[in-house]
Amino acid sequence: xxxxxxxxxxxxxxxxxxxxxxxxxxxxxxxxxxxxxxxxxxxxxxxxxxxxxxxxxxxxxxxxxxxxxxxxxxxxxxxxxxxxxxxxxxxxxxxxxxxxxxxxxxxxxxxxxxxxxxxxxxxxxxxxxxxxxxxxxxxxxxxxxxxxxxxxxxxxxxxxxxxxxxxxxxxxxxxxxxxxxxxxxxxxxxxxxxxxxxxxxxxxxxxxxxxxxxxxxxxxxxxxxxxxxxxxxxxxxxxxxxxxxxxxxxxxxxxxxxxxxxxxxxxxxxxxxxxxxxxxxxxxxxxxxxxxxxxxxxxxxxxxxxxxxxxxxxxxxxxxx
Amino acid sequence: xxxxxxxxxxxxxxxxxxxxxxxxxxxxxxxxxxxxxxxxxxxxxxxxxxxxxxxxxxxxxxxxxxxxxxxxxxxxxxxxxxxxxxxxxxxxxxxxxxxxxxxxxxxxxxxxxxxxxxxxxxxxxxxxxxxxxxxxxxxxxxxxxxxxxxxxxxxxxxxxxxxxxxxxxxxxxxxxxxxxxxxxxxxxxxxxxxxxxxxxxxxxxxxxxxxxxxxxxxxxxxxxxxxxxxxxxxxxxxxxxxxxxxxxxxxxxxxxxxxxxxxxxxxxxxxxxxxxxxxxxxxxxxxxxxxxxxxxxxxxxxxxxxxxxxxxxxxxxxxxxxxxxxxxxxxxxxxxxxxxxxx
Numbered sequence: 001x002x003x004x005x006x007x008x009x010x011x012x013x014x015x016x017x018x019x020x021x022x023x024x025x026x027x028x029x030x031x032x033x034x035x036x037x038x039x040x041x042x043x044x045x046x047x048x049x050x051x052x053x054x055x056x057x058x059x060x061x062x063x064x065x066x067x068x069x070x071x072x073x074x075x076x077x078x079x080x081x082x083x084x085x086x087x088x089x090x091x092x093x094x095x096x097x098x099x100x101x102x103x104x105x106x107x108x109x110x111x112x113x114x115x116x117x118x119x120x121x122x123x124x125x126x127x128x129x130x131x132x133x134x135x136x137x138x139x140x141x142x143x144x145x146x147x148x149x150x151x152x153x154x155x156x157x158x159x160x161x162x163x164x165x166x167x168x169x170x171x172x173x174x175x176x177x178x179x180x181x182x183x184x185x186x187x188x189x190x191x192x193x194x195x196x197x198x199x200x201x202x203x204x205x206x207x208x209x210x211x212x213x214x215x216x217x218x219x220x221x222x223x224x225x226x227x228x229x230x231x232x233x234x235x236x237x238x239x240x241x242x243x244x245x246x247x248x249x250x251x252x253x254x255x256x257x258x259x260x261x262x263x264x265x266x267x268x269x270x271x272x273x274x275x276x277x278x279x280x281x282x283x284x285x286x287x288x289x290x291x292x293x294x295x296x297x298x299x300x301x302x303x304x305x306x307x308x309x310x311x312x313x314x315x316x317x318x319x320x321x
Numbered sequence: 322x323x324x325x326x327x328x329x330x331x332x333x334x335x336x337x338x339x340x341x342x343x344x345x346x347x348x349x350x351x352x353x354x355x356x357x358x359x360x361x362x363x364x365x366x367x368x369x370x371x372x373x374x375x376x377x378x379x380x381x382x383x384x385x386x387x388x389x390x391x392x393x394x395x396x397x398x399x400x401x402x403x404x405x406x407x408x409x410x411x412x413x414x415x416x417x418x419x420x421x422x423x424x425x426x427x428x429x430x431x432x433x434x435x436x437x438x439x440x441x442x443x444x445x446x447x448x449x450x451x452x453x454x455x456x457x458x459x460x461x462x463x464x465x466x467x468x469x470x471x472x473x474x475x476x477x478x479x480x481x482x483x484x485x486x487x488x489x490x491x492x493x494x495x496x497x498x499x500x501x502x503x504x505x506x507x508x509x510x511x512x513x514x515x516x517x518x519x520x521x522x523x524x525x526x527x528x529x530x531x532x533x534x535x536x537x538x539x540x541x542x543x544x545x546x547x548x549x550x551x552x553x554x555x556x557x558x559x560x561x562x563x564x565x566x567x568x569x570x571x572x573x574x575x576x577x578x579x580x581x582x583x584x585x586x587x588x589x590x591x592x593x594x595x596x597x598x599x600x601x602x603x604x605x606x607x608x609x610x611x612x613x614x615x616x617x618x619x620x621x622x623x624x625x626x627x628x629x630x631x632x633x634x635x636x637x638x639x640x641x642x643x644x645x646x647x648x649x650x651x652x653x654x655x656x657x658x659x660x661x662x663x664x
Contacts, residue, residue, distance in 0.1 A: 005328035006377050010439060012333055013383075014446035021447075032451035034442065035422075051333045053341045054354035062337075081340045084407035085446040089382040090479050092440035095433045099424035102508070103462050110460070122417035126444070129411045136478040139427075139464055139508040140563075149583070157459030168579035172631065186462040189510055194461075212583045248494030255512055255531045268494015284630035290654035302658030308632045309654035315633040316648065317603035 011036070012044050013086060016062065019076035020083040024065075027072050045074055052080055093130035098137040100126065106141035106186050110154040141186045150184070152214040153193055157181050162219040163195070166212040170280040174212060180221035184208070189256070196224040239275040242282060243297045246270060250292030253285065269294060283308055331357025332374055336383060336401060345388040345398030375399075381439070382406055411447055418445065418452035423460065430466035467513040470530045471506070473537040474515055478503045480543035483520065487534045496534065501526070502546040504554060507561050510623075516557045518549070525557040563619045568595045570638040572604070572611040577634035581627070585614045592617065596639030607636055621646055629654070 011034055018033065019025060027045075031038040045064065052061035063078035088096070100123045111119065156163045163181055168174040179195035182203065191208040203226045241260070246253055248268045253259075260273040276282045279301075286293060286305040296302040326334075334356045339346060352358045352367050361367035375385050383406050388398045413421070421444060425437040445452075467474075470486065477484045481502075488499045500520040507514045513530040549557070568588060571581065588595040595615050598604050618624040625646035628635050637644040 005332060006381055007439075007442070008329035009332045009336075009377075010381055010442050012329065013336070014442050017446040018448075029451065033448060034445055047327065047330050047333070051330060051356070052337055054338055054356075056356055080337045081403060082337065084403045086382050086406055086443045087408040088440050088443060089380075089436075091432075091436045091475060092382070092443070094475065094479070095428065095437035096421065096424055096440040099427035099437060099462075099464075100420070102427065102464065103420075103424055106462055107460060118414070118416040119420050122413070122420040125411050125413060125417065126421070129409045135505075136475060137506045137508070138558075140510075141462055141464070141508075154460065168583075170630075172577055172579065172634065174579045181459065183459050183461045186460070187465070209583075210580045212579050248489075249491050251489075251491040251532065255529070264489075268496075280630075286657065287629040287650060287654045288626040290650060290657060293657060296658065299658055306655050306657040309629075309651045309657075311633045312629070312631075312636075312651050313648070313655060315607075315636050317606065 008044070010086070012048055013082060015041075015044060016048065016076065016079050016082040017085040019074060020079050024068055024073050024075040027074060030074060041074075045069070088126075088130050093126075094137050097123070097126055097130060098139050102139035102141050106191075109147035110150050110184070141191075149211050149214050150191065150208055152216060153181060153184055153208065153211070156214075156216045156221070157184060159216070160221050162217040162221050164215045164217055165193075165206065166214075167206055168210050168212055170278050170284070172280075178217070179204075179206075180224060182224060182226060194226065196222070196226075239277040242274050242276050242301055244272050244274065244286075244289075244293060245295035245297075246272065246289065247292040247294055250289050253289050253292075257285065279304075325360050326357040328357075331355075331360075332377060335374055336378065339385065339399055339401040340403055342400050345390065345400045347396055347398045351399070382443075408443065408447065411444075413444060413448045415448065415450040415453040418448040418450075422452050423462070427462050427464055428466075429463055430468075430471055432472040433467075464508045465512065467506070467508075467530050468533075470533045470537045471513065473539070474503055474506060474530070477537070477539055478506060480539075481546060481548065482543045483540040483546055484537050485540050486537045488528055489532045489534055491529070491532060499526075499528070500540060501528070504549050504557065507558070509561055514561065516561070518546075525553065527557075527560065566593055566617050566619055567640065568593045569616045569618055569624060569640065569643050570596045570598060571614045571616060571628070572607040572636040572638055573614045573631075574611055574634045578614075578631045581616055581631070581635065582614055584616050586617055588615050596641075598638050601638050601644075604638055607638070611636070613638075618643075625650060 015030065015034065018030075027038050027041050031041045034041070048062045049064060050056075050061065054060070061078070062076075062080050062082070065075035065077055068075040100119070104119050104123060107119070108116065153163065163179050164176060165179060166174055166176050178198045179193075180198070181193060181195045183194045185192045185194055193206040193208055193211065195204060195206060196202070197204040203224065244253065246269060248270070251270070254262045254270065254272045257272075257274060260275055263271045265271065274282070282301065283305050286296070286302070287309060290305070290309075293302070335351065338351070338355045348371060351371060352361070358367060358370065361370050378385050378401075383401060385399050385401055386405075388400055390396065390398060421441055425434075425441045428434045428437060474484065476482075483500060483502050485498060485500045487496060489496045501515070501517045502520065503515055503517040505516045507516060515528045515530060517526065517528075518524070519526040568586070571578075573582065586592050592615075616624070621643050625643060628637060628647055629650045637647045
C-alpha cells in the first residue's frame with residue numbers, strides 16, 4: 001500500500017526541523033531516526049529540494065549542501081521557515097501518554113533502574129510538552145502475578161539467552177522446558193511469553209502466570225523468525241465445535257473468547273460457537289459462566305462440567321456439598 | 322500531459338507558502354501561484370483539493386488561520402503562524418525515543434495506532450539520536466482495539482460533548498438508545514469501558530464499548546456539559562479500580578494447582594493478615610491430606626473464577642466471601658445438563 005500523503009508530509013516537516021538542529025547528518029542515520037529506508041530519505045530530500053515559496057526560483061526553495069549530499073550527508077542550508085517542530089494534537093498526545101502510563105505501571109517490576117529512569121523521564125518530558133489531555137484515557141494492563149519470574153524472563157530477553165522454565169498447563173500438569181524467548185507480550189487480560197519451545201520444536205505462547213519458575217541458561221538464544229500474528233492466541237480450524245446458549249449477562253463469554261460466531265436471539269439471550277482444542281479450557285469457562293448457561297451442545301459437555309463441580313463440592317464436605 | 326505533482330509535495334508547498342506569506346493568501350492566489358494546484362482541471366476540482374488539503378493540515382496540527390481583510394470585503398485569506406503550531410521546547414534522548422516507539426506499538430486499535438505513530442514522527446524531530454531499542458528489547462505491551470465506537474467517543478471526551486448511541490445492556494438484554502456525557506475511557510481486564518453520566522437516568526453509568534451497536538453520534542455543542550467533580554469521578558471509577566490486597570487461605574491437594582502455588586506467600590508482618598480458620602467446617606480433616614496455601618488477591622470474583630477451574634484440587638477455607646463465591650459457582654455448575662440431584 002502506498003504511503004499516505006499526510007504521513008509523508010509529517011515526516012518531511014519533521015526532517016527539516018531535525019536537520020535544522022543537526023548540521024550534516026548521513027542519510028543512513030536519518031533513515032534510522034525516522035524509521036524509513038535510506039532510499040525513502042533520498043526521495044524525501046529530493047522532494048524537499050524542489051519545494052519552496054511561490055515563484056520557485058532558486059532562492060525561494062528549501063536548499064541543501066550539494067557537495068555534502070554527493071557524499072551521502074544531508075546538510076540543510078535553507079529551511080524556508082519550517083524549523084519549528086510540530087506540537088502534538090489532542091488525540092496524538094492521548095494515544096502516546098496513555099500508552100506510556102500503562103507501560104510504566106505494567107512493566108515497572110520488569111525494568112532495571114536505568115530502564116525505569118528512562119521510562120519516567122520520557123513520560124515526564126512528553127507530559128510536560130502536551131499538558132493534561134491524556135487524562136481522557138486510562139489503561140490498566142495485566143499485573144504480572146509473579147514479578148520475580150517475569151523479571152528473569154525480561155533478563156533473558158535483554159541478554160538473548162536461553163531459558164529453562166517450569167510450566168503448568170491448563171490440565172494442571174507441570175513440566176520443564178527449554179525455550180528461546182522471543183517476546184514478552186503484556187495485554188489487558190494477562191501477560192504471555194512468546195518463545196521457541198525446543199521440546200515442541202515450534203513457537204508457543206506461555207501464560208506467564210503459569211510459569212512456576214525460570215532460570216537463565218548460559219547458552220545464547222537462537223534466532224527464530226515468527227509471524228507477528230504468532231503472539232495472538234487463536235484456535236485453529238481443528239477442535240470440536242461447541243455451541244453455548246447463554247443468558248444476556250453472560251455476554252462477556254462472547255467478548256473475551258475467540259468465538260467462531262455469535263447469534264443474538266430476540267429474547268436478549270445469545271448463542272456462541274466455539275472451537276475447543278482443550279476440554280479443560282472449556283470446562284473452566286463453563287464453571288465460571290454456569291449462572292448464565294441455558295444450554296450446551298453437545299450435552300455431554302455440560303454433564304462433564306456438572307460432574308467436576310459435584311466432585312469439588314464433595315471435597316468441601318457434608319453441609320457444603 | 323505533465324507529470325502530476327505528488328500530493329505530499331503539494332501540501333508541503335502550501336505550508337511553506339502560508340508560513341512565508343507577508344499577510345495572507347487568498348484561494349485564487351493559492352491556485353495561481355502554489356505549485357501543484359494548477360493540476361486541478363476545473364474550479365470544482367480545485368475547491369475540493371484545497372478544502373481537503375486544509376483539513377489534512379489541520380488534522381496534522383498545522384493550524385490554517387482564516388484572515389479577512391476589510392479592504393477586500395468578503396474575500397477570505399489564509400495563513401499559517403509557525404509559533405502557533407510549535408512544540409514546546411523539549412529534547413529526547415535515544416533511550417527515551419526507544420521507549421516512545423514501544424509505547425506507540427501498544428495499541429491494536431487502528432485509529433489509536435495512527436495517532437501514536439504521528440506523535441512519534443513529530444517527536445523524532447526533537448530526538449538527539451535514533452531510538453535505542455535494546456533498552457526495551459523483547460517487551461511488547463499491547464491493548465486490544467476498542468472498535469468503531471472508540472474514535473468518536475475519544476473525540477467527545479476531549480471536546481466535552483454529549484453522545485447518543487444504541488446500547489445492549491447485559492443485565493437485561495435490553496437494547497435501547499442512551500444519551501451520555503462521556504467522562505473517561507478505560508481499558509480494563511476484558512475490554513474498553515466508557516464512564517459517564519447517563520442523561521435519561523441522571524446517574525453515573527459504565528458502558529462496555531463492545532456492547533454499543535451502530536454509530537456513536539455527537540449531541541449538542543462541544544463543551545456543553547460541566548466536567549465531573551473529582552468526587553463524582555472517583556466514585557464512578559471506583560468500580561474499575563483494584564481493591565486492597567487480601568490473603569486467601571486454600572487447602573490444596575499435593576502437587577496440584579501449580580499456578581496458584583507459584584504466587585503463594587508465607588504470612589508475616591509484610592503481608593495482609595491471613596483469614597481466621599477456627600470456625601471453618603472440616604478444616605482439620607482437609608489439612609490432614611492437603612497443603613495450606615496462602616495466596617494474595619484483590620478481586621474476589623476474579624480469584625473465585627480462577628479457583629473453580631481446579632475442581633476438587635482446591636478447597637477455599639477463607640475469607641468467607643471468597644469461599645461463598647466459589648461455592649455459589651460450583652453449586653450452579655453442578656446443576657448443568659440436568660444434574661444437581663445430590664446437592
